[in-house]
Amino acid sequence: MKNAVRAQLCSMMFLEFFIWGAWFVTLGTFLGNNLQATDGEIALAFSTQSWGAIIAPFVIGIIADRYFNAERILGVLHLLGAVLMYLMYESSAFEGFYILVLAYMIVYMPTLALVNSVSFNQMKNPAKEFSLVRVFGTLGWIVAGLSISFIFHWDKGESIEQGFLKNTFLMTALASLLLGLFSFTLPKTPPKVIRSKNVTIKEILGLDSLGLFKDRNFLVFFLSSVLICIPLAFYYQNANPFLVEIGMDNATGKMTIGQISEIAFMLLLPYFFTKFGFKKTILVAMGAWVLRYMLFAYGNVNELGFMLIIGIALHGICYDFFFVSGQIYTDSKAGEAYKSSAQGLITLATYGIGMLIGFWIAGKISTWYLLEDGTHIWKTIWMYPAGFAFVVFVLFAIFFKTEKIDYQS
Structure with missing residues (x-):
């Protein structure tokens, strides 16, 4: 794999998991303090991850594997995610927020498989090469958490009371926009399943x-x-x-x-x-x-x-x-x-x-x-x-x- 391609894949992984870590870790704290959500409502918000995981195989199995390049779908999903994240940033009530976070997770969860597909398609020996790319995803999550606490100080008591924690959604929206645009420059990853083959739910x-x-x-x-x-x-x-x-x-x-x-x-x-x-x-x-x-x-x-x-x-x-x-x-x-x-x-x-x-x-x-x-x-x-x-x-x-x-x- 060429160094330029490896750098692209590492950047993609960094942004993919920066996006997840930039808002998901503090979601419960935000909902309880900023939207006065109950513990039951917070549980509902977190469960959207599971609904996204349940729906994701349909997106990958029907669309990504059969009709469009993986990197293009990745770009479109993250651009949609950027819009949804900005709307979450503007939300002031749990009811509206819940609809947005559910829609976002349905959009985001398939991208976890898509970044792997794009990576594997460029690798001659994934067993040796993938971990060196995937580790940048973990670094992205780390940088997101450190930024929230030590650069912006959004998770401190006074900052939480003043509503600054909602800025995590704005930060995520910007990162999603960046990855969405960047995805269209990634190496081409065409579908590998023959379209004429009948696909079953099973x-x-x-x-x-x-x-x-x-x-x-x-x-x-x-x-x-x-x-x-x-x-x-x-x-x-x-x-x-x-x-x-x-x-x-x-x-x-x-x-x-x-x-x-x-x-x-x-x-x-x-x-x-x-x-x-x-x-x-x-x-x-x-x-x-x-x-x-x-x-x-x-x-x-x-x-x-x-x-x-x-x-x-x-x-x-x-x-x-x-x-x-x-x-x-x-x-x-x-x-x-x-x-x-x-x-x-x-x-x-x-x-x-x-x-x-x-x-x-x-x-x-x-x-x-x-x-x-x-x-x-x-x-x-x-x-x-x-x-x-x-x-x-x-x-x-x-x-x-x-x-x-x-x-x-």
């Missing part, structure tokens, strides 16, 4: 890989993937409002420690996976989820502030050791015929079904433990995902049988 949703459920281990892994995303939703939905509410300075910037650890553990994953195997890698990830929520439950911003930082830093293990390992495992089990559909099925189950349930439960529990002064009993709230993750840990340890997985770094 193929689009990855349901042609359902035969994999005949393998007991894969079925256990699939169900565990759905279940573990329920406690994961608590982190995405509640972490930033929790840290801001208990008084952590520069909470959004400090949450980027999770993405920094993600880079480190991504480099460690091949060694750990090869030495200890898939089952132990997954169990370490699930155990890290339990530990993270326990640290949040018992930590504070004073003498136990280090517990909160450790809990944030565990994101690298939680994400890489579960999701990336799961993608490797799914790829090894699927075979050539079902590689893409199997990955689509797992994505639908986790970011779609699993997190959709998780956001709903997180909203309900947060409402139960809301005090009259507007604060929450966070210790009790965090014990729920900790306990749930522990149950999934035990079930996976019992029912998943150790097996050797072929893995090439």
Whole structure:
């Protein structure tokens, strides 16, 4: 791959995840403080990510794979996203905001697959080349969080009260506009599926890989993937409002420690996976989820502030050791015929079904433990995902049988 093309792909990945991290992390804090949304309404807003993930396969399967170049669709979607983000910036009531954020997620979630398609199309050896491009996406998320906390100071108490946090949507709109225009300069990525071939709903949703459920281990892994995303939703939905509410300075910037650890553990994953195997890698990830929520439950911003930082830093293990390992495992089990559909099925189950349930439960529990002064009993709230993750840990340890997985770094 030419250096100029690699630079284009790295820039594309940087902007793609800068856009996501620039508003999604602080969404709960913004809604609660600026639009006076209830915990249930905040859960509804976060669940739009899941609806976007559920609808995304239709966009990719019907349109991107069959009719138009991936880079052109990427450009159009981000230009539409820029408009929606600006309208979200102008919103003053949750009802109107919710419609906009739902529309935005339906537009944005397909772009996650499109940037991968554009990248893979330019690579001779994706196994070696892709990680060096994808890491710029993580850097984009980090830069977004650091900008909010340490450059613009939008997530500080006084700034939140004055409504400055809504500027995250304006910043995202500008970044979306930039990526939308930039996408039309990316290397051409034409559709690879023959148009005349009949497409079925079963193929689009990855349901042609359902035969994999005949393998007991894969079925256990699939169900565990759905279940573990329920406690994961608590982190995405509640972490930033929790840290801001208990008084952590520069909470959004400090949450980027999770993405920094993600880079480190991504480099460690091949060694750990090869030495200890898939089952132990997954169990370490699930155990890290339990530990993270326990640290949040018992930590504070004073003498136990280090517990909160450790809990944030565990994101690298939680994400890489579960999701990336799961993608490797799914790829090894699927075979050539079902590689893409199997990955689509797992994505639908986790970011779609699993997190959709998780956001709903997180909203309900947060409402139960809301005090009259507007604060929450966070210790009790965090014990729920900790306990749930522990149950999934035990079930996976019992029912998943150790097996050797072929893995090439």
